[in-house]
Amino acid sequence: MSMPTYAPIWIDEELGDVAAMARSFFERVVVPNIARFEKQHQADPETWLEAGKAGLLCPSVPEEYGGGGGTFLHEAVVLWEQSRVGDDTIAYAIHSTIVAHYVLNYGTEEQRRRWLPALASGECIGAVAMTEPGTGSDLKRIATSARRDGDHYVLNGAKTFITNGALAGLIVAVVRTGGPGARGLSLLLVDGDAPGLTRGAPLDKMGQRGQDTRELFFDDVRVPVGNLLGEEGSAFGHLMAQLPQERLAIAIGAVAQAELAVELAVAHAKEREAFNGTLWDLQNTRFVLAQCATEVKAARVFLDHCIALHARGELDAATASQIKLLATDMLFTVADRCVQVFGGYGYILEYPVARIFAGARVQRIYGGANEVMKELIARSM
Ligand SMILES: Cc1cc2nc3c(=O)[nH]c(=O)nc-3n(C[C@H](O)[C@H](O)[C@H](O)COP(=O)(O)OP(=O)(O)OC[C@H]3O[C@@H](n4cnc5c(N)ncnc54)[C@H](O)[C@@H]3O)c2cc1C
Missing domain, CATH: 1.10.540.10 (Acyl-CoA dehydrogenase/oxidase, N-terminal domain)
Incomplete structure (x- = not known):
């Protein structure tokens, strides 16, 4: 059945x-x-x-x-x-x-x-550039400066870990147009061809190796004032408003990858012969994968609840943080167990389960580290 x-x-x-x-x-x-x-x-x-x-x-x-x-x-x-x-x-x-x-x-x-x-x-491919060598989680410390010069801003500074960093024709950059703190931050639409913008070599990541994640350097990059996105000083509010959707998107990918990892591991276990049967005939394998399937389904039900909330415009920041935290932690543990079912093959990147495991690690870090998610959830309690 x-x-x-x-x-x-x-x-x-x-x-x-x-x-x-x-x-x-x-x-x-x-x-x-x-x-x-x-x-x-x-x-x-x-x-x-x-x-x-x-x-x-x-x-x-x-x-x-x-x-x-x-x-x-x-x-x-x-x-x-x-x-x-x-x-x-x-x-x-x-x-x-x-x-x-x-x-x-x-x-x-x-x-x-x-x-x-x-x-x-x-x-045109899009990138969003918040993180800098000197700050990631603490976005209020962003230092890349945008000094007003006539009808342009002049940008100086560096961003790091920027996804689509090589291919981006449009970079939504968080820059400092004013004084210290969140109120001094603005969003600028930076053209990928802007003179003075250079891109670092691909960062040699442990997972998600097909994504072009790079450093970006701004050396007197002139951006027309007309490329200001929203009002000066409004970046922080806009980031906070958009982050729930970003976190939900990460969670969708995480639950889908976990479901795939379990499917792959079940198929492998049923095929792989050992001890006069298959790995599936070992009770431990069945128990591990039954546990995984249950955790994935529970995450999916919560995910669907969050998707439905967001579709109605009702997904709040704390609930978005909860699904990001739960989905990415779940993916990491489920992918780890599925790698174990594959034995040595699970460690070889040619196997999708190994790529899922390697790519899972960073999902607990980006889009806001999971500890930051816990802070945001706790603030609502
Ligand atoms: C593959 C990849 C792709 C990325 N893509 C992008 C991108 O497209 N655009 C972009 O702007 N950034 C991107 N990032 C950056 C990512 O968002 C940051 O790495 C992340 O926000 C953490 O910042 P940090 O690396 O500076 O770590 P830090 O801020 O130095 O934090 C390090 C660790 O400290 C802990 N910590 C931090 N804050 C708290 C807290 N308040 N309470 C408790 N513990 C805490 C967490 O464990 C955290 O992992 C990407 C990163 C990677 C690795």
Whole structure:
């Protein structure tokens, strides 16, 4: 007797079609290239263009700006399907779920018309640059300066760990336009071609090796005043407003990867012969994987609750922190147990389960470290 397939209550027929299309795209176009993308530390720009052509980028941006005219639920199904087939090379969430929404929510009409169609087509890839060598969790300490000079800002400083750092044609940069503290921070839309902007070599990460994560250096980079996103001094508030969506996106990927890891481990255990049977015939293997499947399903139910809340505009910062904390911690322990089921093969990066484990580690660190999530949750108690 097999368990009935779990179907999230928020997926209707149309979202089901989007999910099927997204799954087919990632399986056909991306998965066969993962090893190559990992070697070159980035996906091909053409793959982003193909994703744009398939209508997968910016599905929740209104059609008048080149997007799909859908809702966050459309983003959610694409994020889920990408991770469910084992791809982590296309930094989809940063580009589509985060950068496009900064422009949509805080941009002027001119800024929206300039950037959103290019983000939706994949001609322009987006990055968000908060973290600096001197500060990550404590965003109030950001030091990259933007000094006003006539109708330009002049940027000086460095950012690090920037996803899409090599490919980005648009960088939403958090910079200091005013005095110390959060009130001195602003968001600037920095053109990837801006003179004085240079990019470091790919950072040699333990996981997510197909994503281009780099340092960015700003050396007297002149950015037109018209590229200010929102008001001067408003960056911190905008970051805090967008972070729940970013954290939810991380959680979607984490739960999908955990589900995949369990599926892979069950298949391996049922095939791998040992002790006159298979690994599955050993009670310990069955117990470990039964435990994993239960934890993944529990996380998925909470995740679906959060997705439904966000679709109604009701996801608060503490609940978003809870699902990010729970999903990424769960992924890490589940992936570790699944690696164990694979034995030595689980340690070899050619095996998707090894890549899931390696990529799981950072998810407890980025998007706000999980200790920061606990601080945010505790503040609401
Ligand atoms: C692969 C990757 C991709 C990334 N992509 C981006 C990106 O696209 N854009 C971007 O701006 N940044 C990005 N980051 C940066 C990421 O968001 C930061 O690494 C993260 O916020 C932590 O900052 P930090 O590394 O400076 O660590 P620190 O701030 O130095 O913190 C180190 C550790 O201290 C602990 N800690 C920190 N604060 C607290 C607290 N309040 N209470 C208790 N413990 C605490 C945590 O355990 C934390 O892991 C990325 C990082 C990686 C590794």
